[in-house]
Amino acid sequence: MTTPNDFSRCIVQYDPHALPVSSAQAIVREWASPVTAxxxxxxxxxxxxxxxxxxxxxxxxPAHDNSAMDGYAFDGAVLAGASLTGQPGTIGLRVAGKALAGHAFERTIKTGECVRVMTGALIPSGCDTVVPQEVVTREGETIHFPANALTCGANRRLAGxxxxxxxxxxxxxxxxxxxxxxxxxxxxxxxxxxxRRLRVAFFSTGDELRSLGEPLDPGCVYDSNRHTLFAMLRRMNIVALDLGVVRDEPAALEAALRNAAESADVVLTSGGVSVGEADFTKQLVRTFGDVAFWSLAMRPGRPLAFGRVWSGGRPGAGQPALFFGLPGNPVAVMVTFYQIVREALIVMSGATVPPQPVITATSTQAIRKRAGRTEFQRGVATRDEYGQWRVTPTGSQGSGVLSSMSEANCFLMLAHEQSDIDAGDAVDIMLFDGLV
CATH class of the missing domain: 3.90.105.10 (Molybdopterin biosynthesis moea protein, domain 2)
Known part of the structure; x- marks a missing residue:
């Protein structure tokens, strides 16, 4: 089992430049500790x-034996005996009273008697079987029903x-x-x-980002990542702390990271973890935190940093928080959240991680795929007239095409070692229902 003091050995053990998704998931799983409060x-x-x-x-x-339906309760032993009416194959019983849910029949029945019972009523003393009212013929205070209509003990809910x-x-x-x-x-x-509910702080990075309601300058875009992160966290019943947009300035980023580590169990950022000149987030985390990996053999989502940040500005100082530096592209944010981050948050919440169902479907078209990385394409899955699953990718699979997530109802999970897919080939899919 890896411990916090083994972070450097994790970095050596796993190739950080093209870490397989399964290896990244294993590292994250080891570092996710449940909240104790x-x-x-x-x-x-x-x-x-x-x-x-x-x-x-x-x-x-239930606390007592009770009737599973409306009918008549009686001693099932009479089913094995001769008909009390003298008519072969027919049981005849005298109605001795009535039992309703919450209103019991108080005495023990006698031989040849039954009690009218409603669903949920206590089974009267001396009775162990209920004949449904639909198979009974009643004449005055006597009922008749075929002896082969039920077996002894039928239609009785047992205590416990x-x-x-x-x-x-x-x-x-x-x-x-x-x-x-x-x-x-x-x-x-x-x-x-x-x-205690898990606390997750998140912010977006980038000088080009604008919040809703602000004017768009040339070359700028509205920040969608914070809203998708908020929604995904909200679906998990996690306390989501939105720290807004942070500019591409080392001092501002450092202050935001330290503030996030002080207030949350987990810090999520989007952007700033690639190789661009202004991608400072990864550099800062390496300075005053720990980085286990920062690049995955995954599409979309290759630039993803994972580690730990400290509110005191250096490892071991102040309050620690797990750190996920997600890519800046909107689809990559969602894919990496569901495939890397989500399980860690479940573990840290103290919950048992449920297996996410993966089903097999037939691809309706050819898909280009390079071996050596795991791909999560967006698709629409349907069932044909024979009940078999079929899946079609949702057009453009670019990591900035957020509409591909809105149109889709599943991920096509193309394995690390898998190469091109032909139309008609079987592929694994993960339905969004219960996930997104």
């Missing part, structure tokens, strides 16, 4: 929070069938979903312990 929150505030401890059921659910008292209901590390809130409420639990 825990807080108690009311149930309504627990949605999308990460459980800090196992939830053990304090009661059995959902959860038994003392059984773990939800495990630590689970991101609480809507169904989990209902489950916890069914156990009488009104508040839970959750991990």
């Amino acid at each position: 825990v807080e108690r929150v009311p149930l309504h505030d627990a949605l999308d929070r990460v459980l800090a401890e196992d939830i053990v059921s304090p009661i059995s659910v 069938e959902d959860l038994a008292q003392g059984q773990p209901a939800l495990r630590a590390g689970r991101v609480v979903r809507a169904s989990d809130l209902g489950l916890l409420a069914s156990l009488g639990i009104g508040e839970v312990s959750v991990r």
